[in-house]
Amino acid sequence: xxxxxxxxxxxxxxxxxxxxxxxxxxxxxxxxxxxxxxxxxxxxxxxxxxxxxxxxxxxxxxxxxxxxxxxxxxxxxxxxxxxxxxxxxxxxxxxxxxxxxxxxxxxxxxxxxxxxxxxxxxxxxxxxxxxxxxxxxxxxxxxxxxxxxxxxxxxxxxxxxxxxxxxxxxxxxxxxxxxxxxxxxxxxxxxxxxxxxxxxxxxxxxxxxxxxxxxxxxxxxxxxxxxxxxxxxxxxxxxxxxxxxxxxxxxxxxxxxxxxxxxxxxxxxxxxxxxxxxxxxxxxxxxxxxxxxxxxxxxxxxxxxxxxxxxxxxxxxxxxxxxxxxxxxxxxxxxxxxxxxxxxxxxxxxxxxxxxxxxxxxxxxxxxxxxxxxxxxxxxxxxxxxxxxxxxxxxxxxxxxxxxxxxxxxxxxxxxxxxxxxx
Amino acid sequence: xxxxxxxxxxxxxxxxxxxxxxxxxxxxxxxxxxxxxxxxxxxxxxxxxxxxxxxxxxxxxxxxxxxxxxxxxxxxxxxxxxxxxxxxxxxxxxxxxxxxxxxxxxxxxxxxxxxxxxxxxxxxxxxxxxxxxxxxxxxxxxxxxxxxxxxxxxxxxxxxxxxxxxxxxxxxxxxxxxxxxxxxxxxxxxxxxxxxxxxxxxxxxxxxxxxxxxxxxxxxxxxxxxxxxxxxxxxxxxxxxxxxxxxxxxxxxxxxxxxxxxxxxxxxxxxxxxxxxxxxxxxxxxxxxxxxxxxxxxxxxxxxxxxxxxxxxxxxxxxxxxxxxxxxxxxxxxxxxxxxxxxxxxxxxxxxxxxxxxxxxxxxxxxxxxxxxxxxxxxxxxxxxxxxxxxxxxxxxxxxxxxxxxxxxxxxxxxxxxxxxxx
Numbered sequence: 041x042x043x044x045x046x047x048x049x050x051x052x053x054x055x056x057x058x059x060x061x062x063x064x065x066x067x068x069x070x071x072x073x074x075x076x077x078x079x080x081x082x083x084x085x086x087x088x089x090x091x092x093x094x095x096x097x098x099x100x101x102x103x104x105x106x107x108x109x110x111x112x113x114x115x116x117x118x119x120x121x122x123x124x125x126x127x128x129x130x131x132x133x134x135x136x137x138x139x140x141x142x143x144x145x146x147x148x149x150x151x152x153x154x155x156x157x158x159x160x161x162x163x164x165x166x167x168x169x170x171x172x173x174x175x176x177x178x179x180x181x182x183x184x185x186x187x188x189x190x191x192x193x194x195x196x197x198x199x200x201x202x203x204x205x206x207x208x209x210x211x212x213x214x215x216x217x218x219x220x221x222x223x224x225x226x227x228x229x230x231x232x233x234x235x236x237x238x239x240x241x242x243x244x245x246x247x248x249x250x251x252x253x254x255x256x257x258x259x260x261x262x263x264x265x266x267x268x269x270x271x272x273x274x275x276x277x278x279x280x281x282x283x284x285x286x287x288x289x290x291x292x293x294x295x296x297x298x299x300x301x302x303x304x305x306x307x308x309x310x311x312x313x314x315x316x317x318x319x320x321x322x323x324x325x326x327x328x329x330x331x332x333x334x335x336x337x338x339x340x341x342x343x344x345x346x347x348x349x350x351x352x353x354x355x356x357x358x359x360x361x362x363x364x365x366x367x368x369x370x371x372x373x374x375x376x377x378x379x380x381x382x383x384x385x386x387x388x389x390x391x392x393x394x395x396x397x398x399x400x401x402x403x404x405x406x407x408x409x410x411x412x413x414x415x416x417x418x419x420x421x422x423x424x425x426x427x428x429x430x431x432x433x434x435x436x437x438x439x440x441x442x443x444x445x446x447x448x449x450x451x452x453x454x455x456x457x458x459x460x461x462x463x
Numbered sequence: 464x465x466x467x468x469x470x471x472x473x474x475x476x477x478x479x480x481x482x483x484x485x486x487x488x489x490x491x492x493x494x495x496x497x498x499x500x501x502x503x504x505x506x507x508x509x510x511x512x513x514x515x516x517x518x519x520x521x522x523x524x525x526x527x528x529x530x531x532x533x534x535x536x537x538x539x540x541x542x543x544x545x546x547x548x549x550x551x552x553x554x555x556x557x558x559x560x561x562x563x564x565x566x567x568x569x570x571x572x573x574x575x576x577x578x579x580x581x582x583x584x585x586x587x588x589x590x591x592x593x594x595x596x597x598x599x600x601x602x603x604x605x606x607x608x609x610x611x612x613x614x615x616x617x618x619x620x621x622x623x624x625x626x627x628x629x630x631x632x633x634x635x636x637x638x639x640x641x642x643x644x645x646x647x648x649x650x651x652x653x654x655x656x657x658x659x660x661x662x663x664x665x666x667x668x669x670x671x672x673x674x675x676x677x678x679x680x681x682x683x684x685x686x687x688x689x690x691x692x693x694x695x696x697x698x699x700x701x702x703x704x705x706x707x708x709x710x711x712x713x714x715x716x717x718x719x720x721x722x723x724x725x726x727x728x729x730x731x732x733x734x735x736x737x738x739x740x741x742x743x744x745x746x747x748x749x750x751x752x753x754x755x756x757x758x759x760x761x762x763x764x765x766x767x768x769x770x771x772x773x774x775x776x777x778x779x780x781x782x783x784x785x786x787x788x789x790x791x792x793x794x795x796x797x798x799x800x801x802x803x804x805x806x807x808x809x810x811x812x813x814x815x816x817x818x819x820x821x822x823x824x825x826x827x828x829x830x831x832x833x834x835x836x837x838x839x840x841x842x843x844x845x846x847x848x849x850x851x852x853x854x855x856x857x858x859x860x861x862x863x864x865x866x867x868x869x870x871x872x873x874x875x876x877x878x879x880x881x882x883x884x885x886x
Contacts, residue, residue: 057642059635087645116638122646207865212482212767215539215868219480222510223545228763247865318760319739336762337741340651344635348770350864430864441773441853442630442670445638 046080047149049368050097053117054088054155054162054184058198059205059346060357061184062111062118064154067361068182069100069108078369083146083453087120089153089162092139093461097146102451110446112358113436115346118448121155126162129169136169138461143170143177145456150178150368154361156185156196160376161400167374181376181396182364184357186343188239191402192394193378197360198343200353200429203243205345206232206287207430209338211247214254214285217334221283226331227274228285230255231318233342235291238262238406240342243426244287245418254285257416259321261291262406265300266415271328273416278331292317347443351432356389363391387428469503470572472791473520476540477511477578477585477607481621482628482769483780484607485534485541487577490784491605492523492531501792506569506876510543512576512585515562516884520569525874533869535781536859538769541871549585552592559592561884566593566600568879573601573791577784579608579619583799584823590797604799604819605787607780609766611662614825615817616801620783621766623776623852626666628768629655629710630853632761634670637677637708640757644706649754650697651708653678654741656765658714661685661829663765666849667710668841677708680839682744684714685829688723689838694751696839701754715740770866774855779812786814810851 051068053061065084072082084098085091091098098119100108111118126132143151153163160181167179183190188199210230217228234240238260245258256277259265277284292300301317322333356379363377376399380392410422418426436443474491476484488507495505507521508514514521521542523531534541549555566574576586583604590602606613611622633653640651657663661683668681679700682688700707715723724740745756779802786800799822803815833845841849859866 053642057639090645114638115635117642120645121642123643124646204864208770209764209768211865211868212538212769213763215537216480216763216767219476219540219544220546222513222543223547225763230764316742319742334762335760336764337758337760338764339757339759340636340639340648341632341653341759341761341764344639345632346635347631352864427863432864433858433861435856435858438856440850441627441775441855442634445634 046078048080048083048147049150049152050083050085050092050143050148051152052085052088052092052154053119053121054153054159055121055123056186056343057115057117057121058184058186058343059115059201059349060197060354061154062114062116063354063357064182064184064197064361065118066108066111067358068152068365071362071365075365075369079150080147083148084119086450088122088124089126090122090124091120092142093135095142095145095455095457095461097453098450099453103448107446107448112354113346114445115344118446119450125158126165129165136165137173139166140170140173140175141457144175146453149176150180152180152182152364152368154182154184156187157190157399157401157403160396164374164396164400167396178368178371178373179396180364180368180372181399182360183376183378186240187234187237189237189404190399191404192399194381194389195356195379195429197353197357199239200350200356201345202233202240202342203246203426204350204430205342205348206230206240206244206338207246208348210244210255210285210287213336214247217254217283217285224332225334226278226283227322227325227333229318229321229333229335230287231290231335231337232287234261234289236261236403238289238411241287241289242406242410242418242422243430246423246426246430252281255287256284257286258418259286259288259292260411260415261289261293262411263415264295264297265292267324274325275329286321288317288321290317346436349434350430351434352387352429354434359391367393384424384428387431469501471503471506471570472573472575473506473508473515473566473571474575475508475511475515475577476542476544477576477582478544478546479609479766480538480540480544481607481609481766482538482624482772483620483777484577485537485539486777486780487605487607487620487784488541489531489534490781491575491788494785494788498788498792502573503570506571507542509873511545511547512549513545513547514543515565516558518565518568518878518880518884520876521873522876526871530869530871535777536769537868538767542873548581549588552588559588560596562589563593563596563598564880567598569876572599573603575603575605575787575791577605577607579610580613580822580824580826583819587797587819587823601791601794601796602819603787603791603795604822605783606799606801609663610657610660612660612827613822614827615822617804617812618779618802618852620776620780622662623773623779624768625656625663625765626669626849627773627853628765628771629653629663629667629761630669631771633667633678633708633710636759637670640677640706640708647755648757649701649706650745650748650756652741652744652756652758653710654713654758654760655710657684657712659684659826661712661834664710664712665829665833665841665845666853669846669849669853675704678710679707680709681841682709682711682715683834683838684712684716685834686838687718687720688715690747697748698752709744711740711744713740769859772857773853774857775810775852777857782814790816807847807851810854
């Protein structure tokens with residue numbers, strides 16, 4: 041019975057959810073199902089790497105083909121994700137060994153980890169410890185982050201859909217403000233995500249096609265906030281066209297490098313928790329210029345907005361998932377499939393491959409030449425890069441007026457280890 | 464030349480823009496074009512009633528049929544709107560007389576005013592002063608308000624699309640929070656519009672189809688905020704299902720009737736300016752329960768979100784515009800077409816008619832039986848009422864990944880009066 045000897049695979053989702061991370065899951069699962077002569081079961085870890093530590097595995101074979109297909113149009117992280125940072129192999133040796141123990145107990149030969157640079161780092165370490173322990177494992181990363189800050193890939197699944205959402209939203213809100221500016225709100229401020237890199241802020245700029253169209257001012261996390269220049273720009277814009285629409289990054293910093301929206305709390309990775317710079321900017325405008333402001337904070341709405349996902353982003357998310365399985369079956373280890381841009385117009389891309397050690401813990405910054413000389417707009421080069429990433433629509437099915445999203449059964453795999461994971 | 468004797472009509476948009484107010488404009492303009500044997504020119508006032516005061520009229524006949532058609536899918540108020548409240552006929556007599564002077568100068572026999580209850584009041588007064596002055600004018604109101612608070616109509620155009628947006632958004636954000644709750648955000652708070660009536664807050668409740676699905680807590684403006692009961696409910700929800708999603712009205716009040724998010728500023732109608740109750744609720748949850756919160760404020764995004772407009776809402780907005788012209792041609796005065804619900808399931812509606820004096824300055828409250836006994840959810844009766852209003856999708860055309868919205872020429876009509884409007 042050669043079937044019995046097939047090794048299993050484990051897929052896990054990591055970090056912040058996106059509108060298309062489940063499309064990657066779908067790509068992984070469908071590719072694994074097609075490779076049933078080579079891969080035994082495809083398990084998914086419940087709540088990301090924590091599921092691997094706790095031996096909380098989900099048997100994806102219990103989900104119907106239709107349910108798996110529906111992952112393509114369902115936001116969130118369907119198997120659960122987590123923010124749980126493993127430290128160095130030395131410091132967290134017991135945890136890494138525990139994961140290998142779980143993998144061994146369930147005869148898992150491939151680990152496919154879907155996340156950002158922290159996750160690439162974890163996958164890399166797992167492949168190293170397995171080697172040291174003599175356990176045969178191939179660890180494959182799959183890129184995912186709305187921050188678009190992974191190196192060695194042209195873009196990251198999740199980003200294109202946020203980009204489409206924020207550009208659409210600011211275009212729509214801009215029309216609203218334009219309608220009312222003569223007697224009501226003159227300045228609208230939209231806060232968007234992107235802690236250290238201004239990719240999402242830059243994407244807001246796509247909404248403006250002709251001079252004078254909103255957004256008029258982009259506040260990038262890359263440039264220290266210059267209050268005087270900012271206020272002068274807002275005043276000039278209101279003077280010229282009657283109103284001003286602003287997109288501000290949650291990660292906007294002052295001249296001393298301090299976040300304007302410093303909230304004081306810290307997440308599991310030691311990242312500062314941000315939120316609330318839009319009301320500060322609105323208040324500044326009101327107090328110093330006397331214009332009536334309104335502000336919005338899209339927060340999770342932007343990264344969960346599957347209803348307005350980019351078709352390009354969706355397709356890349358899916359194909360990268362399928363490519364990860366292909367790499368696994370090709371015997372690759374400690375690598376990640378990437379998006380390689382072949383041409384801007386027409387937009388063409390293909391799947392490439394990067395080594396996890398080249399990706400882990402590196403951060404890709406937005407090129408300075410993407411920001412216009414005055415610091416408040418994007419350049420033509422930025423548009424060339426960004427425009428293809430938001431192209432195409434792929435709306436989910438709607439039932440009774442609302443998107444119909446799938447909830448999986450998430451059937452638990454029977455535990456085989458006697459000891460629970462001790463945190 | 465009988466054509467020369469045709470009287471003209473004036474259309475104006477009032478108050479906050481919506482995703483579908485331009486669909487009403489399209490209905491008005493297309494109906495007027497079809498009635499070219501009876502109506503001369505259809506003018507639009509620039510920036511609402513201010514355009515009538517300032518004699519700033521737009522000649523809609525200069526817009527192509529395609530541009531007018533594109534109003535159906537364009538948010539904002541394409542001709543401009545304003546918040547400018549006319550007082551009583553006695554107090555503001557000079558202004559009302561000025562408007563009649565403008566109407567007379569441009570041979571306008573019909574005034575079609577698209578707005579909420581303040582606008583119904585203005586249209587009514589204008590019809591009365593015209594009568595007193597012996598100027599033949601028919602004033603027709605057309606309902607529009609995301610607040611859904613007009614009496615004598617089953618619903619108000621603009622509301623259904625906001626309802627669809629907030630229910631979609633909270634369903635999507637809910638999936639995101641559910642994915643991450645084990646190690647990250649446990650409580651998400653979305654602030655929605657609706658100053659005095661909880662219609663929009665109630666619409667968030669449509670996202671939950673089965674027990675345990677988000678949103679778990681709705682905070683209505685109708686019910687004074689009870690901190691203790693609220694915190695107990697959040698704690699219980701997190702205990703039961705691991706996370707909690709909350710929708711809060713911008714108009715939430717404390718036990719003394721004071722807005723929680725009192726910002727202190729006041730708009731042109733003397734309404735208090737609100738915003739920012741979500742961060743307060745999030746902070747309360749963090750401080751008192753220790754759960755990590757996230758919060759969003761949709762603000763203008765919700766009422767401008769044409770990309771996710773309700774097809775039902777869109778159709779009603781259009782038909783009410785066309786009906787206003789029909790009423791005008793039927794010789795009606797000081798009336799407003801309304802939506803009459805014929806049945807819930809299947810949803811059937813027809814156009815009705817209300818007198819402006821029955822609509823002006825009244826506010827329709829949400830029935831108490833729409834709020835569940837515990838005050839945190841909606842009832843089956845609320846669902847029956849709300850569900851049809853968000854039904855159907857009618858996405859705008861997309862170009863290069865973004866909704867393609869029309870910008871009109873807004874050709875100015877030559878002024879005929881010698882005196883400008885003195886504010």
